[in-house]
Each structure stands twice: as structure tokens, then as C-alpha cells.
Amino acid sequence: DGGITQSPKYLFRKEGQNVTLSCEQNLNHDAMYWYRQDPGQGLRLIYYSQIVNDFQKGDIAEGYSVSREKKESFPLTVTSAQKNPTAFYLCASSIGGEVYGYTFGSGTRLTVV
Amino acid sequence: RKEVEQDPGPFNVPEGATVAFNCTYSNSASQSFFWYRQDCRKEPKLLMSVYSSGNEDGRFTAQLNRASQYISLLIRDSKLSDSATYLCVVNMNYGGSQGNLIFGKGTKLSVKP
Numbered sequence: 001d002g003g004i005t006q007s008p009k010y011l012f013r014k015e016g017q018n019v020t021l022s023c024e025q026n027l028n029h030d031a032m033y034w035y036r037q038d039p040g041q042g043l044r045l046i047y048y049s050q051i052v053n054d055f056q057k058g059d060i061a062e063g064y065s066v067s068r069e070k071k072e073s074f075p076l077t078v079t080s081a082q083k084n085p086t087a088f089y090l091c092a093s094s095i096g097g098e099v100y101g102y103t104f105g106s107g108t109r110l111t112v113v
Numbered sequence: 114r115k116e117v118e119q120d121p122g123p124f125n126v127p128e129g130a131t132v133a134f135n136c137t138y139s140n141s142a143s144q145s146f147f148w149y150r151q152d153c154r155k156e157p158k159l160l161m162s163v164y165s166s167g168n169e170d171g172r173f174t175a176q177l178n179r180a181s182q183y184i185s186l187l188i189r190d191s192k193l194s195d196s197a198t199y200l201c202v203v204n205m206n207y208g209g210s211q212g213n214l215i216f217g218k219g220t221k222l223s224v225k226p
């Protein structure tokens with residue numbers, strides 16, 4: 001079955017560490033996105049990529065980095081510069097353009113300990 | 114004015130009730146509209162797209178009013194399984210370029226026996 005896979009499901013990070021969240025899709029979608037969701041809050045866009053080897057900052061990119069070396073993969077690194085990283089991270093993909101909506105992965109719940 | 118606004122609820126309704134959610138959006142140039150459903154601690158899932166002429170999918174009816182810039186979702190004959198948070202989603206299309214989808218914070222629905 002085609003879909004979008006995020007791993008790990010739960011992640012614990014110590015203060016000062018960088019961590020990388022994985023996002024892989026086999027939907028042959030061109031566009032991929034990373035969102036952050038805090039309790040009781042809406043989704044906020046971190047980074048997005050419309051095509052391989054290209055990506056743009058979203059509304060809250062500070063403290064995060066991404067790469068898009070393959071169409072299928074869009075990993076997100078949460079760096080130590082991100083002051084409040086505890087959140088639910090959602091990766092999404094779309095066929096391109098916003099006409100069809102986004103398909104989401106099941107998310108990674110990151111907790112700083 | 115916020116880009117996408119929804120009443121956060123919660124809406125507490127008995128099984129079998131009809132319930133309606135509204136959502137307003139700020140960008141008159143927006144072209145794509147969706148309702149997503151998000152269960153607790155899960156990823157958002159596309160419920161339905163919203164078309165200019167209005168559309169229906171079983172017990173769910175979506176309407177778009179471009180003049181007033183609002184979208185509605187009507188759920189008839191509510192089921193316990195309809196309990197979730199419903200997200201209003203709009204693309205922000207500025208200057209002819211395709212914008213990303215903007216997610217409202219969601220309206221929480223709780224259907225009681």
C-alpha cells in the first residue's frame with residue numbers, strides 16, 4: 001500500500017542534542033511538508049519542499065533543518081537551537097499544488113528530557 | 114484577522130443530532146478548501162474537499178460561501194465515532210502563485226450516547 005511513514009513514533013531528546021525525524025513516502029508525490037502541533041494548537045508549517053534538492057522555510061523554521069536529496073525522503077533535524085522542541089511533528093506530502101490536499105504520516109512525538 | 118478561524122468548541126451533542134461547524138478565511142483569492150478530521154493524538158485525515166456548488170458525502174455536507182468567505186460542515190445523524198476535532202483547511206493563494214494549505218485550530222466534537 002502506498003503511504004507516508006514517519007519514524008520513530010516517540011522520541012526523547014536530551015537538552016543540547018540534535019535529533020533527526022524520518023519521513024518517507026511511496027506515493028510518488030512531488031511536494032513534502034513538515035508541521036509542528038502543540039497541545040490545543042493548530043498546525044504550524046516548519047519547512048516544505050516542492051521538488052528534489054529544493055526546500056523553503058515555513059513560518060517557524062528557526063532551530064530546524066531539512067534536506068531533500070530523494071523524492072521519497074524529507075528528514076527533519078531538530079537542532080539544539082530550537083528552544084522549545086517538545087511537540088507532535090507531522091510530515092505530509094501532496095501530488096503537487098494544493099488542489100488535492102495533503103496526506104499525513106502518523107507523526108512523531110518528541111519530548112525533551 | 115487570522116487566516117483561518119474556527120470556533121474551538123467543544124460541541125457536545127447526543128447521538129443522532131445534527132451539528133454544524135463554520136469556518137472563516139481571510140484571503141479572498143483562496144481556491145482550495147477542505148475539511149480534515151483529527152482524532153486525539155493522531156494525524157489529520159482528509160474528510161472531504163469543499164466545492165463551490167457544495168457537496169455531500171453520506172451524512173456529511175460541506176458548503177462554501179465565497180462572498181462571505183466562510184465554509185461550513187454539517188453532520189447529520191451523529192455517531193459516537195464522529196467524536197474528533199474537525200480542521201478547516203484553506204490554501205492561501207497570493208499573487209497568482211500557489212500557496213500552502215493553512216490549517217485552522219479545529220473544532221472539537223464530542224458525541225454522547
